[in-house]
Amino acid sequence: MVKSITKNSFSIFAVFLAYFIPAKLGFLIALPSDNATAIWPASGIAAAAVIFFGYRTLPGVFLGSLTANLTNFTSSLDLFIDKTLNFIDISLYIATGAVIESFTVVFIIKKLIGYPSSLSHWHDILILFIIAGMVGSIPSPTIGVTSLYLKGIIPFGNYFYNWWTWWIGNSLGIIVCTPILVAIFTPNEY
Template sequence: VWPPAGIAQAALLLLGVRYWPGVALGAFFFDFLGIKPSLILALQASFGTTLQAVVAVYLLRHLGFRTSLARLIDVIYLVLFGATIATQINSTLGPLRMVLTGLVEWNKYWEVRWNWFLGDAMGILIFTPLLLIMLTKKGTNNSEKKL
């Protein structure tokens, strides 16, 4: 389970896509200060993480997603577009950069990609609804928020 994926998506859903630099900076510093600090790897990680969250929010907003999750269709949209489709971005780019930089061997790409996808998807399925429910006021609908 990767909580930052769910937190990033919830933040952009609640605050708007214009806050993408916060997601990018968070991902950059997490990766840069991590086990193997590298400016290039941190920038690549930041790009994939941010792109995934931004695409998820655009897809959900386009479908009329409501952050209150009061409708069944909003839950289905979150599962399908937020946790399944949008996560394909970072679960493809992350392992690819690891293979290209020698951190992972090519024969392990699909295994790493599957684990990456599961981590991001579970983080979104657990933490995004939790934060949306906790931080969305009853009777309001933030789906009108400007992108």
């Protein structure tokens, strides 16, 4: 029992790091005005981590996204000050979107491609690119941009631009990072 809890806690922490570290690095290359990035590797890395460790590690995605966004909206020094309270709701919504996205992408991959998979068939690659990458990434920008709009951080005139850039970044993160990690860490005997 204790061994199971320890193993699960380690897996959640590993997924937390798999989201948090690339997210913080992603914010460094983001455009200053809207935090848009051409690619968001955290989405693809988190999906791969959940494929490897299982759905029970989705709280790691949530905590990684929550922590990354809270520290992005506020400075490290403000983390426990009133300013953080202004952004905790948005960060919670964005983290929820990240979890739904990871779940959706992993569900699509496991149900339509299967895991382990060598991703050696064109059919599998199309499913990964079009369905998992492009469709599976829809929840995160939809929830995230809507929360930013409702909080008054972005005006309605920028809503679709922000949604589009967020979606493109997450889709590319999934399309690029997930298959590379799956190919590297899939057992050789498959």
